[in-house]
Amino acid sequence: MIQARGLVQTFRSREGRKKTEVRAVDGVDLDVAEGEVVGFLGPNGAGKTTTLRMLTTLLRPTEGTATVAGFDVVTQSEQVRRSIGYVSQTGGAFSSARAGDEVVDHGMLYGMRGADATRRGKELFEQLDLDGLWTRMPKNMSGGQRRRLDIAMGLIHDPTLVFLDEPTTGLDPQARANLWEHIADLRRRRGATVFLTTHYLDEADHLSDRIVIIDHGRIVASDSAENLKANISGDLVDLELASAGDVTSAARRLGSMAEPGRGGAEAVEVDGFHVRARVAQAGRAVPGLLADLSRADITLESIEVHRPTLDDVFLTLTGRSLRDAQETTTDGAGPGEPAPPATPALVRQEQ
Numbered sequence: 518m519i520q521a522r523g524l525v526q527t528f529r530s531r532e533g534r535k536k537t538e539v540r541a542v543d544g545v546d547l548d549v550a551e552g553e554v555v556g557f558l559g560p561n562g563a564g565k566t567t568t569l570r571m572l573t574t575l576l577r578p579t580e581g582t583a584t585v586a587g588f589d590v591v592t593q594s595e596q597v598r599r600s601i602g603y604v605s606q607t608g609g610a611f612s613s614a615r616a617g618d619e620v621v622d623h624g625m626l627y628g629m630r631g632a633d634a635t636r637r638g639k640e641l642f643e644q645l646d647l648d649g650l651w652t653r654m655p656k657n658m659s660g661g662q663r664r665r666l667d668i669a670m671g672l673i674h675d676p677t678l679v680f681l682d683e684p685t686t687g688l689d690p691q692a693r694a695n696l697w698e699h700i701a702d703l704r705r706r707r708g709a710t711v712f713l714t715t716h717y718l719d720e721a722d723h724l725s726d727r728i729v730i731i732d733h734g735r736i737v738a739s740d741s742a743e744n745l746k747a748n749i750s751g752d753l754v755d756l757e758l759a760s761a762g763d764v765t766s767a768a769r770r771l772g773s774m775a776e777p778g779r780g781g782a783e784a785v786e787v788d789g790f791h792v793r794a795r796v797a798q799a800g801r802a803v804p805g806l807l808a809d810l811s812r813a814d815i816t817l818e819s820i821e822v823h824r825p826t827l828d829d830v831f832l833t834l835t836g837r838s839l840r841d842a843q844e845t846t847t848d849g850a851g852p853g854e855p856a857p858p859a860t861p862a863l864v865r866q867e868q
């Protein structure tokens with residue numbers, strides 16, 4: 518459905534008298550099969566939106582080639598546009614028409630009959646929690662409601678290939694869950710292919726068959742979330758001790774079980790009464806560890822095991838945490854909408 522080879526995008530900008538060149542996308546190859554849901558992850562400025570804009574024909578690649586739905590993004594841009602749905606990060610510019618009319622007009626632009634566009638639009642309004650807002654003007658909607666309207670516009674013509682640029686940023690948890698349901702449904706019922714960028718690791722993990730990670734304009738990983746996590750990180754074991762005296766011996770015992778190549782004291786993090794380390798397979802390691810601690814009369818307050826997250830994957834690949842690589846932004850939610858999470862740029866909810 519999507520095939521890209523050596524995609525490059527450079528931007529020229531001027532800082533004072535100095536001209537600089539930003540290589541926003543630096544040789545991207547992509548293959549997305551029909552019916553696949555791909556989560557495109559990376560820190561701010563990694564090149565996600567620029568890649569998406571090239572694939573959706575909004576930006577001509579500086580170098581490289583890409584076909585989308587079988588059409589060339591440069592020489593057959595019109596056919597590409599007809600074949601896809603696109604929800605941009607910033608949303609569309611709305612006229613002064615009512616929300617429902619905007620959506621129906623948008624469907625008709627794609628060749629739908631008015632009655633079909635209205636029926637489908639009403640269905641989407643209900644699914645995206647926009648009930649009762651059909652006749653409201655978009656400028657009088659909250660930020661979150663406008664975001665959901667953007668999504669309704671992108672899906673009105675039931676595209677079988679959908680590009681979603683941060684579709685749920687600024688949405689409250691319930692609206693996010695609804696949209697997830699909707700995206701899962703697009704694939705289940707229509708066999709749609711979905712290519713989405715997101716800063717929410719749990720979203721990428723939950724929705725995607727495959728995660729593609731981009732950093733500094735280059736793809737650094739591409740695999741299922743399960744495989745990425747299994748290949749890279751061990752499980753994090755977090756022990757809470759009852760007394761400071763037990764911390765040192767617990768740290769020594771846990772260190773000896775840490776992942777091969779990462780064992781020893783340096784693999785162990787001590788934080789107050791907590792001792793943490795990664796072990797290859799916690800399910801197998803923990804029973805022995807507990808028995809060992811018990812024999813040594815070490816009293817545990819609690820033990821927690823965290824499966825590796827996509828953030829751990831990114832950290833292992835690049836030496837940086839996705840969270841640290843993000844900037845905090847607060848846009849997205851409008852009046853009457855719950856505020857977005859404290860660091861909407863990236864939220865980790867897996868652990």
Ligand SMILES: Nc1ncnc2c1ncn2[C@@H]1O[C@H](COP(=O)(O)OP(=O)(O)OP(=O)(O)O)[C@@H](O)[C@H]1O
Binds near residue numbers: 528539560567
């Ligand atoms: N029109 C432009 N002119 C100059 N530089 C640009 C332009 N558009 C993007 N860039 C730069 O290209 C790089 C990649 O930007 P891009 O928006 O693709 O990143 P992103 O991964 O989508 O980031 P975010 O998660 O913040 O949306 C950044 O360094 C950005 O500043």
